[in-house]
Amino acid sequence: MSMSDRDDHQMRAVTDKHTHALRSGFARWPRREAPPPAMGDLRWPADLILATWDQAGTGAPPDGPDAHTHGLSEGGFDRLGFKWLPDGEQFGSATEIDLTIPLNRRPYDPRIEIPVPWYGAGMSYGSVSEQVMLARAKAAKEWGTFTSTGEGGYPDSLFEYKDHVITQVATGMFGVREATLKAGRIIEFKYAQGAKPGLGGHLLGDKATVSVAKMRQSVPWVSLFSPFPFHSVYSVEDHRKHVDWVKTINPKALISIKVSTPTDVDMVAVGSYYAGAHILHIDGSYGGTGAAPEIAKKNIAMPIEYAIPKVHRYLLSEGIRDEITVMASGGIRTAHDIAKAIALGADGVILGTSELVAMGCTRCSNCERGRGCPFGLTTTDPELSLLIDPVWGAERVSNLYSAFAQELSTILRRLGLPKVGDLRGRTDLLTYLPHDVGVNHVHQG
Amino acid sequence: MTYKRYHIPVAPAPNSAPHPRRFNVNVSKIGLASLLVREIFHYRGDMSTVLSRPCMYGVFSGPVGGFAPRPDNCVGCLRCTVQYPDMVRVEPNSDRLELGDSYFTPDNVDTVLYEAATGRVPVKGAGYRGRYGGPGWDGMWTDMSEIVRPTRDGIHGREFISTQIDIGERPAWLSFDEEGGLDGDPWQVIRLPLPMLFDRLPDSLLSGGWEAALLDAAGSLETLAIVPWKALREMSSAPSALVPLVAPAEIDHLLEAAWRPRMVEIEGWDAGAFARLGAAWPECVVAVRLPFGDPIDEPLASGCRTLHFVADYHGRTSSGFVLESIREVHDALVARGVREQTTLIGSGGLTAAEHVPKAIIAGLDAVALDTPLLIALQGRFRGECRTAESCKVEMPNVDRAWAKQRLINLMGSWRDQMLEILGAMGIREVRRLRGEVGRAMFQADLEKEAFGEIEGYVHV
Numbered sequence: 001m002s003m004s005d006r007d008d009h010q011m012r013a014v015t016d017k018h019t020h021a022l023r024s025g026f027a028r029w030p031r032r033e034a035p036p037p038a039m040g041d042l043r044w045p046a047d048l049i050l051a052t053w054d055q056a057g058t059g060a061p062p063d064g065p066d067a068h069t070h071g072l073s074e075g076g077f078d079r080l081g082f083k084w085l086p087d088g089e090q091f092g093s094a095t096e097i098d099l100t101i102p103l104n105r106r107p108y109d110p111r112i113e114i115p116v117p118w119y120g121a122g123m124s125y126g127s128v129s130e131q132v133m134l135a136r137a138k139a140a141k142e143w144g145t146f147t148s149t150g151e152g153g154y155p156d157s158l159f160e161y162k163d164h165v166i167t168q169v170a171t172g173m174f175g176v177r178e179a180t181l182k183a184g185r186i187i188e189f190k191y192a193q194g195a196k197p198g199l200g201g202h203l204l205g206d207k208a209t210v211s212v213a214k215m216r217q218s219v220p221w222v223s224l225f226s227p228f229p230f231h232s233v234y235s236v237e238d239h240r241k242h243v244d245w246v247k248t249i250n251p252k253a254l255i256s257i258k259v260s261t262p263t264d265v266d267m268v269a270v271g272s273y274y275a276g277a278h279i280l281h282i283d284g285s286y287g288g289t290g291a292a293p294e295i296a297k298k299n300i301a302m303p304i305e306y307a308i309p310k311v312h313r314y315l316l317s318e319g320i321r322d323e324i325t326v327m328a329s330g331g332i333r334t335a336h337d338i339a340k341a342i343a344l345g346a347d348g349v350i351l352g353t354s355e356l357v358a359m360g361c362t363r364c365s366n367c368e369r370g371r372g373c374p375f376g377l378t379t380t381d382p383e384l385s386l387l388i389d390p391v392w393g394a395e396r397v398s399n400l401y402s403a404f405a406q407e408l409s410t411i412l413r414r415l416g417l418p419k420v421g422d423l424r425g426r427t428d429l430l431t432y433l434p435h436d437v438g439v440n441h442v443h444q445g
Numbered sequence: 446m447t448y449k450r451y452h453i454p455v456a457p458a459p460n461s462a463p464h465p466r467r468f469n470v471n472v473s474k475i476g477l478a479s480l481l482v483r484e485i486f487h488y489r490g491d492m493s494t495v496l497s498r499p500c501m502y503g504v505f506s507g508p509v510g511g512f513a514p515r516p517d518n519c520v521g522c523l524r525c526t527v528q529y530p531d532m533v534r535v536e537p538n539s540d541r542l543e544l545g546d547s548y549f550t551p552d553n554v555d556t557v558l559y560e561a562a563t564g565r566v567p568v569k570g571a572g573y574r575g576r577y578g579g580p581g582w583d584g585m586w587t588d589m590s591e592i593v594r595p596t597r598d599g600i601h602g603r604e605f606i607s608t609q610i611d612i613g614e615r616p617a618w619l620s621f622d623e624e625g626g627l628d629g630d631p632w633q634v635i636r637l638p639l640p641m642l643f644d645r646l647p648d649s650l651l652s653g654g655w656e657a658a659l660l661d662a663a664g665s666l667e668t669l670a671i672v673p674w675k676a677l678r679e680m681s682s683a684p685s686a687l688v689p690l691v692a693p694a695e696i697d698h699l700l701e702a703a704w705r706p707r708m709v710e711i712e713g714w715d716a717g718a719f720a721r722l723g724a725a726w727p728e729c730v731v732a733v734r735l736p737f738g739d740p741i742d743e744p745l746a747s748g749c750r751t752l753h754f755v756a757d758y759h760g761r762t763s764s765g766f767v768l769e770s771i772r773e774v775h776d777a778l779v780a781r782g783v784r785e786q787t788t789l790i791g792s793g794g795l796t797a798a799e800h801v802p803k804a805i806i807a808g809l810d811a812v813a814l815d816t817p818l819l820i821a822l823q824g825r826f827r828g829e830c831r832t833a834e835s836c837k838v839e840m841p842n843v844d845r846a847w848a849k850q851r852l853i854n855l856m857g858s859w860r861d862q863m864l865e866i867l868g869a870m871g872i873r874e875v876r877r878l879r880g881e882v883g884r885a886m887f888q889a890d891l892e893k894e895a896f897g898e899i900e901g902y903v904h905v
Contacts, residue, residue: 010491010493010494013488013491013493013494014493014494014497017484017488017494017497018497018499018528021499021528021529022524022527022528024528025526025527025528025529025530026527028530029527029530032530036523036526036527036530036534036535037534037535037536037537038468038521038523038526038535038536038537039523041574041575042574042575042576042577043572043573043574043575043577044574073575073576073577074576074577074579075576075577075578075579075888076577078577079577079896080896080899083900191591191592192589192591195572195573197589197869198589198590198865198868198869198870198871199865199868199869202568204568228868228869229590229591229592230592233592234592235592238592239592259591260589260591262588262589262590262591263588263883263884263886268591285573285586286572286573286577287572288571288572289570289571289572290570291568291569291570292568292569292570293566293567293568293862293865294556294567294568294569295566295567295798295799295862295865295866296865296869297572297573298573298575298583298799299585299586299587299799299803299866300586300587300588300589300865300866300869301586301587301588301589302586302886302891303577303578305895306886306891306892306894306895308895309894309895309896310894310895330572331572344895353571353572360527361571362522362523362524362527363571363574364520364521364522364523364571365569365570365571365574366520366521366522366569366570367569367570367571368568368569368570369520369570370501371501373570374500374501374502374522374524375522375524375527378570384501427896427898427899428898428900430899430900431899431900431901432896432899432900432901432902432903433901434901434903435903435905
């Protein structure tokens, strides 16, 4: 056995030991009496993290307490409940619910529908490992939905899943090549990100490994701060030129525009429509990130719950609401959040952090430092990234999707709606929970 | 005039006094011994695999691994406890609850200590973890622009965003004589490269030598430090950063000093004291320090154009919270048609980098910082730290150079964070941020607009 073979064997043995113990922990913790005392935060309380692990293990919504439905942030989705129909008027469990949404509402270009009202958010190679990207792509393929490359390039291994992978074009233009633009059925222009609106992507030096740098055509171990904004875009017309450029290379692609949530997000939505977008992706300020200044996460731009109705109503008043698909992201944690986002006016949502939690994320916020994530998620460290086997990861994400689909169907049955599209903009089916009552006590499960 | 780019010389200045770690790590020694025995058999003596530890931060990296963990290294990732639920327990360290007070929270203290130690902008992974909006500063978001940037050169490159402000009276317009020269008296302004001053120390720290560190740092930063008169009596010369704070009764003593400061602040409104000081030292900017809510008409009528309003250390004012009080006084100055000629400085309740741009958006020209300076120097509050008169702070025994660097680092970090906000908004100088509430979003307004039609909605 050569030294290299011995090293590989050793690494496999160590990886096997730790993956076995980790997977055992993911299964055991949701069933223990109390969560780990240092786990969780107001957005993602420990019980919600554990409930997500449970759903990722079983593929079904948890029985019992409603910890899997909300967080404890005291605002936004956590301040909203549903107005259920009386028991006798709700649909029975045998009633089939249609969760399909169209991604192209224009009268031209390919019709693309997804069977569940969500797809996966952009997470770049570098911010996450290739294994994680593959796991998400496999799950997207299984469910007939999509995942996005993020801005770090397009690893070769993803081409097998290209019909379910959105090619993201961001300001750093990392990995944007003719081949990757041609591969995507959807091309996503990332103007801004909710967690760091008005700032470019951040990849700190320790995570810019040799392979990441090669993919991004940059220098290893040097931090990458993507520019902001697109240096060739000063107007809607400039953006239209970008769209034309992509459509010249890939005429069949649908165009998604990812923006953050400034005061004039409604105007941005209209501008995106007139620039030719099929999908408007609004990313709220409490969204996920692999690295962002803390001041930006908390303070710049509005949370998604406020942006959705603002955009929805303005598009309605402009008479173009049914010509563009609005996808919302930035703090969608549960099936209940998905339903609330749609009731506020979105067509569907985009999931990021919840998929990582399904694969074991504890929300410890150490993604950016050193070798990256100790669970092998937000890392490209060759040893740590082996903790995620793409097949296992895909199963976890897929199970979460299954649990979300079941829960969302239950919500629609209780509201008496046969199709998820019927929920869009139905704020009359929501209730605003009183401030003087603890939110966790008033969520109707 | 030669252009010189403003630069804050940050440098590492690690904590000098012990700081409570974030987590405690407890390992069951019996459980660990039993696991080791099982693994030795399972892995047939492959000790590299057996001894491979579930921590990449070195908590179990000591010579006896988990038998003597190193909790100071723990970052709370929880991998060890996830892998071994029955054997490892990671808990938040309850000693941290003693940091700061009910307003200056332990997390807030940690952030300021990081900023003072490194001079860097705190950057972390994962999304926001806190409460949704909230009272006070937390119920306010700043705007961003999808396509507008002050310049296109990048915030970490050549992009220039000015944080320069003027303190003092600015004329509403310029007039010129027949020769084309400026007509009338020259106006007195002090030009500062950043909108952050140092406010007076609490009474319990006066004359403890801490003023020297503040003045050192303020001088290096080219800003100002406000120092009560009783801490200055023995001073033989005035550093350029010095702003004496005097009670009206102390003005005679001040005028006897052998030195002349660029700016003086009078405690409370006293028309006679203001007139006397202005007449004796016409080249000096004379500011008046008032609690938020005090009337402004008389000072304005007397020609006072530099107002320093103060809330308590928790941001409380006679009418509520400092954010609203700033908006009130700013609006009052606008209504009286003197906003452009007046400098508005504010203090109290500003404990995080984000509070500075928010306070400026609400209407301040500059802030004068108080408790964050104490925390940066690793001061520990003893009880609630509410007012300069009552606040008790235990300060570590440190040297002056270290203290100076810590304050410089804090300002470097806070200025950089302000640049992040300004850059995201597409604003290229901080003076344009003042009073720009249209480029801010307030939770009460957003909530009403978004949720107002939803059953049960209550406007808060």
